[in-house]
Amino acid sequence: MRYVLYTLIILPFAISVNAQEKWDLRRCVDYAVVHNISIKQSDVQTKLSEIQYKETNLSQYPTASISGNGAYNSGRNQDPTTYSLITQSYISSGLQLQSSANIFNWFSKQNSIIASRWQADAAKATEDKLKNDIVLSVANAYLQILLTKAQENIALLQLNLSEAQLSNTTKLVAAGSLPELNAAELEAQVATDTANYINAKGNVDQSILTLKSYMNIDAATPFDVDSPPAELIPIESLADLQPEDVYNLAIVNLPQQRANELKLKAAIKNADATKAAMYPTIGAFLSLASGYNNQALQVIGVAPYTSTVPVGTVNVGGTPYDVYGTELVPSYGKTNFTDQWSQNFRQSIGLNLTVPIFSGWSLHGAWEQSKLDTRNLELQRDADNQTLKQNIYQAYNAALVALEKFNASKKTVDASQRTYDFSQKRYTVGMIGTFELITNQNNLFTAKLQYVQDQFDYVFKMKVLEFYKGQGLKL
16 A cells, blocks of 8 residues: 555656656756856956957057047137137137057067967866866766666665565465564565655755756756666776876866966066066157137238328428328238138157166066066966876776776675575575565665666766866767
């Protein structure tokens, strides 16, 4: 009856799970690479590095800017068109175009551009490293789900076996063939197996939640994975994963090592650019400008004017006559906007030389610091390579141990299965008691759990070795 109730409870859940679309490892990895939040954040940093490179690259070209102004002026000030001091209210405007360019700066700009390009490439390699780490984490979480599902199936088989034994023993007790103690001991075993099964189911759910977190899938979203047998998961031969060969491939292929080399190259160029800043630089400049004053005047015509006061006298035949002077007097009018922009147009072009003389040791200090930054990156590269080699050799040794444990646990399962089969036959004919039967049954259960644990541990250790080659995991 208990088994029937259990089946009725589990069956709807099983139908729901089977109806869900199941994800294989390849699909999980592809989804995680696109949707993982850490990868998205790294992608933002990569794009920022590309923007910085673009900005540095375009800085080698001449700059140009246009500025304009308009103002109402009152009181004593300088006329922006004649530059004379006036005391008059007026409205003025101006427009100026300025441009400058570096002609020679000891290749400081070129070195900065190359360094910026390598820094952008290093950021991309760092993003690739994070993607590789996420792929490995997803693969581990996926294999953990397969492991917990296998453990769940073993726990369910154990529970079914105990319930079948309890049912058969109950009938024998009712017939008087066995004592009631046998049934009581089996009831306790069923309770223990039920708890083990519930715990195994909880481990499956927890493993799925872990995988969802790497894939950035909402925890409440229905989700299940395809469960291929562990034997069908592709892994390379251990003979093809010798640690020295794996290390030689890792140095070339792993993005962390590429990032280290690119950062070092960028630091060397930055040091060259910093050193060049201590030398003179030559530049050129160009300026075009004009202005307008609404009170500016210009001559619009001339007219004769005879003075009313004599400027002298002449004597003609003894008779004096007054002499009056005549002159041309100009008339003024407002200068229009177009004429002023043309009349006030001014230009300047020239060269400038900047020679650093004393800067409080800041330029030389920056160069010394850049050299130390370069040395620090060299040491970091060597340390990472050393750590990588140690990790690869440790991973290879771990894979060897995992393989030996896997082979040993397989033999343990075979031996435990034979022991249980014999004990079950002897229990049926009354040669051993329930306690001995349960002990052998639990030994078999423990051996099977250890077997799947060692099997998936071996698979994952091999996947780690594949990962270090930097050629992608076999999914």
